[in-house]
Amino acid sequence: MNTKSQLLCAWCGIAFLVLFTIGWVFLARFLPPPSPALSANEVAAIYQQNTGAIRFGLMLAMIAGGLTAPWVAVIAxxxxxxxxxxxxxxxxxxxxxxxxxxxxVLPVMAWTVAAFRPDRDPELIMLLNDFGWIFFVMTFSPFFVQNMVIGLAIFADKSDAPVFPRWLGYFNIWVAILLVPGGLITFFKTGPFAWDGIIAFWLPLVIFFGWFLVMFQVLLKNIKQQALAA
Amino acid sequence: MIATALSWWLGADSPFFGENSFAITTGLMLIAFTKIRFVIRYFMEVRHAPVALRLVCDVWVVVICGAILTLYGLGSPAG
Amino acid sequence: MSQTKNHVPGEVGIWVFILGDMLVFGLFFLVFVYYRGLDVELYRQSQAALNQHYGAFNTLLLLASSWFVVMAVENARAASGKQAAKLFSLALLCGAGFGAVKFIEYSEKLAAGITITSNDFFMYYYIFTGLHLLHVVIGMGVLTFLIIKARSPQFQASDMVLVESGASFWHLVDLLWIILFPLLYLMK
Structure with a gap:
C-alpha cells in the first residue's frame, strides 16, 4: 500500500491553498479584485505601484498551480x-x-505579462488584466465537470462499505452548481455578477477553497482506513 | 392543516394596494416566512427531525427574514 | 404520519444539499434587497412590468404540487405504491404547468424587448427565476424517478429513504419560490 505517497498527494492540496494565498492574496494583493469598471490608467497604476510584489507573488501562485496535479491524482x-x-x-x-x-496557471501568467512591462500602454495592461480575470473567474466548466463526476461516482457506490460518505456526493454537486455563476461575468462590469461581485466571485472562491478542506479531511480518513485494512 | 396553508397562500396572493409600502412589504415577508416555516416543519417533516436540523432551519428562517427586512428598511425611503 | 422523534427525512446527505441551497438563495435574496435599496424607484417601475397573476398562479401550482407530494409520501409509507405514483404524477403535472407558465411569461417579456441586460431589476429577475426554474426541472426529474420507483412491484419500506429525499427536494423548490414571488413581484 502506497500510504505515504497518497498522504503526500493529499497534503499537496493544502500546500496549494497556502502557497496560492501567500502569493496571490498577500503579495500580489489581488484580493479583493480590482473592479472591472476601472479605467485603463487606474488598472495600469496597480501594476506600476506594486510591481515587485506582484511579480514575486504570481510566481508563487504559478508554482502552487502545479501542486493541484497530485491532489487531483489522489482523488482519482x-x-x-x-x-x-x-x-x-x-x-x-x-x-x-x-x-x-x-x-x-494561465491567468497568473497573463497578470505576470502585465507586470513584466508596467510602463507600456495602459490599454494593453488593461487587456492583459481583463484576460487574466475573465479566464480566472469565468472558466467554471472543468471544475464543474470535476465536482459533478466526483458526486456521481459517490452515488454510484453501492457497496456495503462505501469509499466516500454519501453526503460528500451531495456536497460535490452543490459545489459544482455554485461555480456556475462565474459564467455570467462576461455581461457585467459592476454588481454581484461582475468579476469582483459577491455571487460570481466571492461565493465560488470561498466554496472552491472550502472544497479543498472538506475533501482533504475525507481523503485523510480514507487513506488511513485503507492502510489499516491492508 | 391544508386549509391553513391555503388561507396563508391566498392572503399573500391577493394584491394589497395600500399607501404604506413599508407595512405591506413587512407583512408580505412575514407571511412568506411563516409559510416557509410551515413547509419546512410539516411538508419536509423537519418537526420530527433531530434538534440540530430543526434549529438550523429555524435560524435560517429568522436570520434571512430579519436581514431582508433590515436591508429593506435601510434602503427604502420612508412611507 | 406517525413518525418517531429524531427521524431525519430522507438520507442525511440530501440535507447537505438542501441547506446549502437555502444558504445560497438566502444570500441571493439579501443581495437583491440590498441593491434594490440603492435605487428603489427603478425597481418599483420595473416590477410594474411583471404580471403578478402569472406569479400568483405559479405559487398555487407549486403549493398544490407540494401537497400532492406530502400525500404521496403518506401513501408510500402505507405501502400503497400505486396510489403514491398517481399523486407524484399529479405533482409532476403541476411542475410542468409551472414551467409552461414561466415559458409564456419569459416569451412575453422578451417580445416586449425586456431582456437580462435591460436593467438591474430584470437581471435579477431572469437569473433568480432561471436558477429556480433549473431547480424545478431537476425536481421534475426526481419526481419521475419516484414515480417509477413507486410503481415497481418490488417497492418496499427500504425505498422510503429515497422517497423522502426526493420529496424534501421538491419542497425546497416550493420553498424558494415562496420568497422569490413576493420579493420580485409584490414587494413595494
Whole structure:
C-alpha cells in the first residue's frame, strides 16, 4: 500500500491553498479584485505601484498551480476504488482536473505579462488584466465537470462499505452548481455578477477553497482506513 | 392543516394596494416566512427531525427574514 | 404520519444539499434587497412590468404540487405504491404547468424587448427565476424517478429513504419560490 505517497498527494492540496494565498492574496494583493469598471490608467497604476510584489507573488501562485496535479491524482485514486476496471468517471475527473491546472496557471501568467512591462500602454495592461480575470473567474466548466463526476461516482457506490460518505456526493454537486455563476461575468462590469461581485466571485472562491478542506479531511480518513485494512 | 396553508397562500396572493409600502412589504415577508416555516416543519417533516436540523432551519428562517427586512428598511425611503 | 422523534427525512446527505441551497438563495435574496435599496424607484417601475397573476398562479401550482407530494409520501409509507405514483404524477403535472407558465411569461417579456441586460431589476429577475426554474426541472426529474420507483412491484419500506429525499427536494423548490414571488413581484 502506497500510504505515504497518497498522504503526500493529499497534503499537496493544502500546500496549494497556502502557497496560492501567500502569493496571490498577500503579495500580489489581488484580493479583493480590482473592479472591472476601472479605467485603463487606474488598472495600469496597480501594476506600476506594486510591481515587485506582484511579480514575486504570481510566481508563487504559478508554482502552487502545479501542486493541484497530485491532489487531483489522489482523488482519482480513491474514485477508482469505487469504479474498478471501467473507471470512466475517474478518467473524466483526471482530464477535467488537468485542465483545471491551466485555469489556475494561465491567468497568473497573463497578470505576470502585465507586470513584466508596467510602463507600456495602459490599454494593453488593461487587456492583459481583463484576460487574466475573465479566464480566472469565468472558466467554471472543468471544475464543474470535476465536482459533478466526483458526486456521481459517490452515488454510484453501492457497496456495503462505501469509499466516500454519501453526503460528500451531495456536497460535490452543490459545489459544482455554485461555480456556475462565474459564467455570467462576461455581461457585467459592476454588481454581484461582475468579476469582483459577491455571487460570481466571492461565493465560488470561498466554496472552491472550502472544497479543498472538506475533501482533504475525507481523503485523510480514507487513506488511513485503507492502510489499516491492508 | 391544508386549509391553513391555503388561507396563508391566498392572503399573500391577493394584491394589497395600500399607501404604506413599508407595512405591506413587512407583512408580505412575514407571511412568506411563516409559510416557509410551515413547509419546512410539516411538508419536509423537519418537526420530527433531530434538534440540530430543526434549529438550523429555524435560524435560517429568522436570520434571512430579519436581514431582508433590515436591508429593506435601510434602503427604502420612508412611507 | 406517525413518525418517531429524531427521524431525519430522507438520507442525511440530501440535507447537505438542501441547506446549502437555502444558504445560497438566502444570500441571493439579501443581495437583491440590498441593491434594490440603492435605487428603489427603478425597481418599483420595473416590477410594474411583471404580471403578478402569472406569479400568483405559479405559487398555487407549486403549493398544490407540494401537497400532492406530502400525500404521496403518506401513501408510500402505507405501502400503497400505486396510489403514491398517481399523486407524484399529479405533482409532476403541476411542475410542468409551472414551467409552461414561466415559458409564456419569459416569451412575453422578451417580445416586449425586456431582456437580462435591460436593467438591474430584470437581471435579477431572469437569473433568480432561471436558477429556480433549473431547480424545478431537476425536481421534475426526481419526481419521475419516484414515480417509477413507486410503481415497481418490488417497492418496499427500504425505498422510503429515497422517497423522502426526493420529496424534501421538491419542497425546497416550493420553498424558494415562496420568497422569490413576493420579493420580485409584490414587494413595494
Amino acid at each position: 485514486n480513491q474514485m477508482k476504488r469505487i469504479e474498478g476496471d471501467s473507471p470512466v468517471l475517474t478518467y473524466t475527473m483526471l482530464v477535467a482536473g488537468a485542465a483545471g491546472i491551466l485555469v489556475l
